[in-house]
Amino acid sequence: MAQLLNKLAHAAPDSKCYVTRGTILKPTGSENPSQRPYTTIHDHIYNQQVDLLLPDEICEVVQQRLSEQLKPLQYHRIFMGPKHILEKEFYNHYIRQGNIILLSDGRVDVDDVYCLYDGKLFLFLRKETYEKAGLVGRQAAFGGRKKERWVVEYNLREPHMVHGKKAFDRLVWSFENVFKQQNAWLFCDLNQEAIDPSSPPPEPTLKGLTPPTVLRIAAPTITHPSNPIKLATFTHKPPTGKPTDYDRAIFFDWITSLHEWLALVSINSDRLNVTDSIDPLLSRYEPPIDEDDTSSPVTGKISKVSWRGFIPAEYILKIFNIIQEVVPHNQWYSITVHGFQNTPISWKGRQHNVVGGGMGGENLYTILRFAGINDTSAIGEDDGGDGDDIMGGMEDVKEKVAESKYIMYEVVGGRDEFS
Amino acid sequence: MSTSNEPFAQSLLHLAHPADPTEATRIYKEKVAYRPIDFRKLTNSTPKATDARARRRELRLARKQKKASSKPSSKPQPLSARQKRALGIYDIPKEAQKYEIYEPLNTLWIGYIHEILKGSFGNNGTAGQATAAKLSAADFHGCEVEVVRNRCPSRVGVKGIVVKDTKMTFVIITRKNEIKHIPKEHSVFRFEIPWPDKTKEGAEPIVLELHGSNFMFRAAERMNKKFKAKAMDDL
Incomplete structure (x- = not known):
């Protein structure tokens, strides 16, 4: 009963x-x-x-x-690990100076999901990954009784989030050593012509990103x-x-x-x-x-x-x-x-x-x-x-x-x- | 017959000791006039309990008091935690907090582990239950460990040589000459052992992970301990 x-x-x-x-x-x-x-x-x-x-x-x-x-919207599908978004060129050009949104795949109740918007990086992790990552986070809202899901949040547009600073280097270390798994990510640059007419037309390949990307276009049907x-x-x-x-x-x-x-x-x-x-x-x-x-x-x-x-x-x-x-x-x-x-x-x-x-x-x-x-x-x-x-x-x-x-x-x- | 100035008791005593008048006066002085009265006993002059239960209780308490004051132990009491901290005798002194000092200890430890684990590892590094038992009973002073998983995010990634193995913690010295106390609870430690056989040069080291939660025993106790399976809800 x-x-x-x-x-x-x-x-x-x-x-x-x-x-x-x-x-x-x-x-x-x-x-x-x-x-x-x-x-x-x-x-x-x-x-x-x-x-x-x-x-x-x-x-x-x-x-x-x-x-x-x-104009039709351009977005990319990339197969990479999280550490690639912190590579210098990509990081500086798109995240610090530009405006993009990123979303990784993964089921949100059992896997790790990473997302980025407005310069803020969110890692939604399983308990196991969180305890191994060594990054400070808080419990997720729907984590279950046994605290199974955690959120790590970083505002990457803050002035101290650059290579060479302690906080950022810890993030890089963690991504290098712990987050070794590669995922499919979706990327959309908000500074493209379709959205903001004053921007230059977007390039088919992304600057500074080592893994190859697949370009897709969202045209109306x-x-x-x-x-x-x-x-x-x-x-x-x-x-x-x-x-x-x-x-x-x-x-x-x-x-x-x-x-x-x-x-x-x-x-x-x-x-x-x-x-x-x-x-x-x-x-x-x-x-x-x-x-x-x-x-x-x-x-x-x-x-x-x-x-x-x-x-x-x-x-x-x-x-x-x-x-x-x-x-x-x-x-x-x-x-x-x-x-x-x-x-x-x-x-x-x-x-x-x-x-x-x-x-x-x-x-x-x-x-x-x-x-x-x-x-x-x-x-x-x-x-x-x-x-x-x-x-x-x-x-x-x-x-x-x-x-x-x-x-x-x-x-x-x-x-x-x-x- | 004495004069009537003398107290009655004294005259009686003179009668008892006719040959020795000084004796009589002495007895009178010591035991009658200036007899010491123990007032402490008088304060307990509560009426004796007529109840059987109360009487038994009084007896019990009296016995207890006697025991407590009879033989105080002559052995030295161990230091309390507070005293240990105040005296600081278990701290590692500043001069000794150098990583270089412990590197030879690490090589010694690797040699020691090779001795223990001779022949325990198969061709591809697999090992059986017996190896696990040997490792659990081994001493870890001098082992280079890295914290791989911990409930506290800031402890993850700490790497160093074990200088002290207490019941609940590992005390580690890092390459930056810092002493870190890492609690064993909710932790997973990783350490490496180079391949035991010299025949396989260039092979990758054996990587082992140790679950601290199951390892919370003093090194001395661990030798004879049989490790039973423990529920691991943490993982």
């Missing part, structure tokens, strides 16, 4: 989905505003896939604009649908004033079914086929439709633009800004960004782990921007556009400016420090 109780106490925490509703602010000047959704995009460092869902009609325009303004599919309607009366629990429940219901519909669209599910005739015993799925709204079409075509690769947050911000500008206000779009399942860091430097058996490591977010609505009385407005919970204060919107209202879903895995 005691054993059973124990198991329940450790029961894996469930994944959570945080929903944010608000208005997208226009970026003033060159800085992106420090509000959601910009902060979410900016803080989610390691991304591996970006899916953009659009109504087919505007896909052409978007495609054109993307090919003009957005566009899928046009062949048949129309069932659409969901995007109008809904969010709770205004003091919402009752019932109103909120209805709203949550609608939000989650919308999320489900987006997911089905992105995998080209058969359930959304207009001519789908599955046995109702197996599936009775219908997209969420507001029966009162007769103006929205019931079927339509949706195309998908996706990028796959080692994509840094800055690149996604670029994509987001371009899309936000180019998609006309009376159309909707949705961007879904997936993170790595084995990433040790999800958002804002918060630690992340997987839940028993390697599952539950999802960390992704979706931003769904609605078609702008001129009828402002139906929708309550949150102040400042940073609506956190669904209890929005009721404020009248005076102007008839069609503002960009959005909903953001952040799916956070079971073992994640981010909240």
Whole structure:
């Protein structure tokens, strides 16, 4: 009996989905505003896939604009040991003076994983490796009862982190003698033309790195649908004033079914086929439709633009800004960004782990921007556009400016420090 | 008959000793007038316990007190840890803290180990249970060890010659002439033995790792100790 109780106490925490509703602010000047959704995009460092869902009609325009303004992203895959990143030339050029992100492979719950972003090096180690390494670290957030995982953190941009100084030499000694295993790493230089137009075009080989690298390019792939599919309607009366629990429940219901519909669209599910005739015993799925709204079409075509690769947050911000500008206000779009399942860091430097058996490591977010609505009385407005919970204060919107209202879903895995 | 000024007891005594009047006065003075009274005994004049249990208790305590004060041990007590630290007699003096002094000790030790382990290693350096037993009973003074794994990150990588092998620690002198006390608990030490047979020149040395947690015994005790398998949750 005691054993059973124990198991329940450790029961894996469930994944959570945080929903944010608000208005997208226009970026003033060159800085992106420090509000959601910009902060979410900016803080989610390691991304591996970006899916953009659009109504087919505007896909052409978007495609054109993307090919003009957005260069394909270059990233490298390197097979090396950690000591190579401390080699003088590479270290000085990319880490100290440049800006790169690095991620090593390795399952985050059983292996050692190393990552670097913003000049900070993080080593997520097993207990055995930590005790052999001789570097000072702290316990990882999801280390288990027996302190099985440890984090060693070094800010490599500090002035004393150079060859010849004690602290740095200890790091070099440790990498030389202890970390002898070689791993596959992903490297992305943030100072490349795709991200920062003023930078020089990136070289195909990395300076100062002895192991060979494999260059890869993340270019957008566009899928046009062949048949129309069932659409969901995007109008809904969010709770205004003091919402009752019932109103909120209805709203949550609608939000989650919308999320489900987006997911089905992105995998080209058969359930959304207009001519789908599955046995109702197996599936009775219908997209969420507001029966009162007769103006929205019931079927339509949706195309998908996706990028796959080692994509840094800055690149996604670029994509987001371009899309936000180019998609006309009376159309909707949705961007879904997936993170790595084995990433040790999800958002804002918060630690992340997987839940028993390697599952539950999802960390992704979706931003769904609605078609702008001129009828402002139906929708309550949150102040400042940073609506956190669904209890929005009721404020009248005076102007008839069609503002960009959005909903953001952040799916956070079971073992994640981010909240 | 004496005069009435004399106390009664004295006159009685004169009667008892008719031939010797000085004796009578002496007895009177010593044993009557100036008789010493032991007040200490008087303070215990609590009423004797009538209870059987209390009486047994008093007897017991009285016996204990007598024993404690009867024969204080004449053997010298060993020094306490505090005294040892204060006297500093077990510290290595400054002049002796030089790595060069211990290098010959290291060569001696290698010779000693070769003696012990003659023929224990197979062709590719494999060894059996018996070798492990011999090594566990061996003396490690003069062995050059390196700390390979430790719960405290700053102790990892310390390398030097063992100058003292206590119950819980190794005292090591490093190449930089520093004395380091490394606790054996939660540690793994690595040391090398050059190949015993002279026939294989240029072969790589035999590398051995010692788990300190299982080795926490004084060198003298280790000789006859049978090492049993110990649960290693640490690893």
